[in-house]
Amino acid sequence: MSQFKVIIVGGGPTGLTAGHCLGKAGIDFEILEARADLDFPGGTTIAIWSQNVRVLDQLGLMDEAYSMCAPIMDKLNILPDGSELARNNLPSLTGILLVRSSRDYIFSANRRADRFGHEWINVSRPELISLLRRRLPGGEARIYKNKRVVSVERHKEGISVRCADGSLHHGSMVIGSDGVHSVLRDIVTKEVPAGAKTAKNSKTEMTATFGALFGSADRQPSSSGVTDVPEGTFFETHGKDAMMQSAVMNGLVYFAIYGRLAEPAQERRRFSDADKMHFMSRWADSHFAPGVKVKDLVARAKWTNMVHLEEGVMDVPWYGDRVVLVGDSVHKMTPNLGLAYNQAMQGAVTLTNVLRRLLLESPAPSTQELRDHVFAPYQAGNMKNAIKANDISGISLRMGSWCNPLATWLDKYLMPRINGDETAIKLLVAPLILDGVVLDFVAEKAFKTGKKKWKHPGITGK
Numbered sequence: 043m044s045q046f047k048v049i050i051v052g053g054g055p056t057g058l059t060a061g062h063c064l065g066k067a068g069i070d071f072e073i074l075e076a077r078a079d080l081d082f083p084g085g086t087t088i089a090i091w092s093q094n095v096r097v098l099d100q101l102g103l104m105d106e107a108y109s110m111c112a113p114i115m116d117k118l119n120i121l122p123d124g125s126e127l128a129r130n131n132l133p134s135l136t137g138i139l140l141v142r143s144s145r146d147y148i149f150s151a152n153r154r155a156d157r158f159g160h161e162w163i164n165v166s167r168p169e170l171i172s173l174l175r176r177r178l179p180g181g182e183a184r185i186y187k188n189k190r191v192v193s194v195e196r197h198k199e200g201i202s203v204r205c206a207d208g209s210l211h212h213g214s215m216v217i218g219s220d221g222v223h224s225v226l227r228d229i230v231t232k233e234v235p236a237g238a239k240t241a242k243n244s245k246t247e248m249t250a251t252f253g254a255l256f257g258s259a260d261r262q263p264s265s266s267g268v269t270d271v272p273e274g275t276f277f278e279t280h281g282k283d284a285m286m287q288s289a290v291m292n293g294l295v296y297f298a299i300y301g302r303l304a305e306p307a308q309e310r311r312r313f314s315d316a317d318k319m320h321f322m323s324r325w326a327d328s329h330f331a332p333g334v335k336v337k338d339l340v341a342r343a344k345w346t347n348m349v350h351l352e353e354g355v356m357d358v359p360w361y362g363d364r365v366v367l368v369g370d371s372v373h374k375m376t377p378n379l380g381l382a383y384n385q386a387m388q389g390a391v392t393l394t395n396v397l398r399r400l401l402l403e404s405p406a407p408s409t410q411e412l413r414d415h416v417f418a419p420y421q422a423g424n425m426k427n428a429i430k431a432n433d434i435s436g437i438s439l440r441m442g443s444w445c446n447p448l449a450t451w452l453d454k455y456l457m458p459r460i461n462g463d464e465t466a467i468k469l470l471v472a473p474l475i476l477d478g479v480v481l482d483f484v485a486e487k488a489f490k491t492g493k494k495k496w497k498h499p500g501i502t503g504k
């Protein structure tokens with residue numbers, strides 16, 4: 043397979059994960075990243091659900107990922123005034139209970155079969171990128187920075203990617219993992235025949251009805267006498283037009299404010315410090331945690347980043363001639379449930395599986411073979427769950443931000459009475475987890491199953 047080369051456009055978590063999957067399959071690749079560096083503050087934490095912990099096991103990354111994990115012992119939903127709305131034992135919903143010990147992970151002595159088998163992982167975005175970059179098959183020499191893609195040039199047996207600096211990169215196919223404002227998506231959608239559709243309930247474009255302010259701040263020392271966000275609890279504030287989340291990781295408080303925009307937006311926008319403060323001011327006196335107000339935590343933030351939260355699933359082909367799209371470039375969802383990266387990982391795994399199978403039969407596949415035997419099956423295998431993940435994330439955010447009287451009543455009065463978080467995970471998230479695919483050519487050394495069996499058991503053993 044060494045003669046076949048994949049060019050990955052975008053060096054974020056999705057692009058790096060795709061590189062790991064391809065490398066494990068013995069498929070040559072390189073990554074083009076538009077920015078000068080991959081490590082930058084700009085996101086809060088990333089949850090890796092159990093189906094993708096299986097993939098990390100296959101990639102040889104699971105143990106190190108767990109060593110960076112900040113275990114969450116419980117989840118507390120609060121009202122803007124800091125009073126309790128509902129509490130649940132989050133680890134029992136998502137994985138075996140973890141006992142914290144510094145930065146090391148230790149499993150509880152009475153380990154038991156839980157719902158999914160594998161514990162979930164909660165890591166900071168920079169640490170995840172650092173892990174994926176450091177352990178990249180073939181080394182960091184495969185990553186080319188300051189490579190902003192402007193066009194592609196196809197030829198009979200391959201494709202070339204032209205960058206803004208004038209460089210030309212040659213390969214057999216291109217994976218576009220360049221985010222919601224994808225250059226590759228613009229190229230692909232111009233080639234889609236008019237009226238082509240692939241799913242009745244998905245969306246044709248991505249629109250933001252929420253914005254988000256992310257950041258991290260140093261914790262106040264206990265000697266200061268100031269109440270701060272306690273470790274081991276994931277806090278979620280529910281209120282009118284906004285939902286907020288916060289948790290402690292590695293001594294820092296990571297936080298997010300998801301607020302409704304005055305008008306839906308589709309255009310790309312960069313936000314100034316004044317924009318951030320104006321956005322935050324609407325909920326300045328709300329609490330991230332009991333005794334910790336938004337305005338106080340934001341004021342001592344080490345960094346903040348504001349973005350629009352676009353939502354949507356492309357319902358036209360996710361591919362063109364020798365170009366295929368993954369992750370946020372084709373399915374973007376709100377981050378409140380942590381499903382976006384998990385769905386992107388599933389896409390990278392599916393794409394690798396079908397590509398590897400084709401290359402075993404046809405080492406130099408034609409453009410049509412790639413479309414018919416790789417790109418189309420990849421999209422068909424991921425569209426349904428992408429739509430589900432998008433819908434679940436959006437509904438959850440709208441419920442927690444009291445977008446209408448019914449959502450307010452359900453969230454404040456019904457959900458606490460029926461263990462709402464647990465019910466949502468059982469009914470909505472669990473099917474996505476249990477339907478998770480894994481690399482079909484790599485054994486899982488630490489394979490585990492829980493009360494519910496995996497739909498795709500994979501290869502077990504050493």
